[in-house]
Amino acid sequence: MEYGQMLRKMRKGADLSQEEIAERLHISRSNVSRLESNKLKLSFEDAVRWARTTDSQDMMVAMICNVDVSVASDMLNQIIQISATILFPFLGGLL
Structure with a gap:
């Protein structure tokens, strides 16, 4: 899918x-x-x-990485989980 089609899909979504x-x-x-x-x-x-405007970061990651949107969504969720695991002990000590 070319980027124009993806942008339109994101906007309409x-x-x-x-x-x-x-x-x-x-x-x-x-x-x-x-x-x-x-x-x-x-x-x-x-x-x-x-x-950001269309709240479609997963679709943008999918387009950039040339993967299915579900794969991109899984990637983003894993990054969030890893970040939380790393940062929570640090931030918890500050709160």
């Missing part, structure tokens, strides 16, 4: 129109359209902002 996501990302609606149709190069910064 968040129930946002092109106008709404353009406003939230501070870009023009025409640039949203061009990104979704692969006519405009997607910068790393825009990709991160798009994923």
Whole structure:
């Protein structure tokens, strides 16, 4: 799947129109359209902002790593669990 299709899927999954996501990302609606149709190069910064705005970090990780979304979601959950295991004793002592 090309990145434009993934961006559109992420936006629609968040129930946002092109106008709404353009406003939230501070870009023009025409640039949203061009990104979704692969006519405009997607910068790393825009990709991160798009994923955060649509709450679709797992889909972005899947696209970057070229893996299924369920695999990316599992990867993110494992990272969160490992981080919590490492940080909890440290943070617990500070609280």
